[in-house]
Amino acid sequence: MTPTELEQKSIEYRKKILKYIKQAKAGHTGGSLSCIDILNVLYNEVMNVGPDNFDSPDRDRYVQSKGHSVEALYVVLADQGFFPETDLETLCQYKSHYVGHPTRKVNGIEQNTGALGHGLAISAGMALAAKMDKKSYRVFTLLGDGELAEGSNWEAAMMIAHYKLDNLTAIVDRNMLQITDRTHNVLNTEPLEEKFKAFGWQVKEVNGHDFAGLTKVLKQGAFETGKPNLVIANTIKGKGISFMEDVLKWHHGVPDDEHYKQAQQELLDQELLFKAK
């Protein structure tokens, strides 16, 4: 897909994220909107994984460490054909597999996540197995910036560099907000680039809503042979909806009827603008 096509796809994804969160009356709205462009690029442009090869030991792997933004993952997986989108009508309902954090009961999901600070270590094991078996698959994990306060991330970061797992790419959805406040007010995790470099990683920074930039950096493979890759994706929480952007209450705020109507209208306008171009 071209960057333009990806951008158009993200508008569609955002509509669906809001639709299903609204229906379920639950969800992590802001974070799903901040990371959706990253997932869009990963699944549509970068990763060798889909419904047809999900059982293959050679597939690329994606572990969503910031599991709470699962609505973004669900709409992308549905679009990829892992399951019918209508399944999402059951989001968060009694006995639905589509719960508020990723589980392997949903086709296309690699690992159950939700407790923060777990994805990087699991990804390390997957990437190490690839090295052991001389396989060429890549492993991606998406971390939140607030999540980096969890110490387990830094245990994993050390180990990943020690074993030179250059087939692993961690992406930080750096939207600078977490449930309580701005990340730097809650617990400052900056400077991220220097920290990861000191841990032996190669780091690149990118606008997390720039499709060409994301595609380029995520497609690249190892930035430097023998070093793991960190992509700091600068994002905006609530991206795409004017009144949600960078506003704390939309961390897990569910739009009421009026907000929902307005949000969908904004996305429709964006789509019309696109078509007019």
Place this chain on the structure above:
Amino acid sequence: MKDMELGIPNLVAFAETMEALAAEDKDIIAVTSDSRGSGKLKPFGERFPQQIVEVGIAEQNLVGMAAGLASTGKKVFAVSPSCFLTARSLEQIKNDVCYSDNPVNLVGISAGVSYGALGSTHHSIHDLAVLRAINNINIMVPADNFETQKAITTAAQLNEPTFIRFGKRPMYHLHSSATKFELGKGIKLKDGSDLAFVATGETVYHAYKAAEALEKDGTHCTVLSMHSIKPFDEALLLETANKCQAMITVEEHSIYGGLGELCASTLMQHGKALPLKIVGIPDEYTVTGPQVDIFNHYGISPEGLYQTAKSLLLSELST
């Protein structure tokens, strides 16, 4: 049973079994957290350098990383002192291993009060209780070298989330190689209808010695080795309770949440009541010192169990 001979530490039996398994299967991987020496895995590491992964002193990463490895088809044994493995990395066990159903074998070495003199930081008397409450994990507590070897080979074959814990002192052989070992099935070491000792792990030998002493007094005891805590052999427990007048459970674990409460709960829910004493570590600051002294202190020794049996039977007769 023949006269019991002293074997090797279960820890060494574990390491030897791992070597035998690794020689046959390159997917057998040991993961250690600066624990290959404590886990007697140095010879394993020298012989199979491609099948051992060191993560440093980082138990959370040990388990999380092991889960990732296991998700790719590796048969992973994550080896660390049980005190750290089942406390520091409990969330990784709960989520990354059990909930995600990654078939990691968690090997808790120097469990119970094996590190008795090192203080409660190094005691592991909570592990059975916390792991019993987590869905999708097998729990095995082998009593001797035979049970250890069988527990490890069973775990390798099962390919399911499994926890195995044992200590580090040499153990007497309780079984012959012909003994049947099966996950979910206890083993009857001795048959008698007066009193039942239901024990697990390295306390089984103590229960057996107590039963031998009681035999000389004319008290006939059943002794069970309940190596499989989860799944649990309810049928064997109930059959034993129906036959015996009283029961003593024995474990190197807190009296809360371990074998004793498991037995009590099972019996009550099946409408079976009999005089019962749970012997283990009580809810207090655990006394420190050599493991054998801690066992003596809390009556987990053959002498202590003998006395407990006498008291229990006496109170039973007086009612």
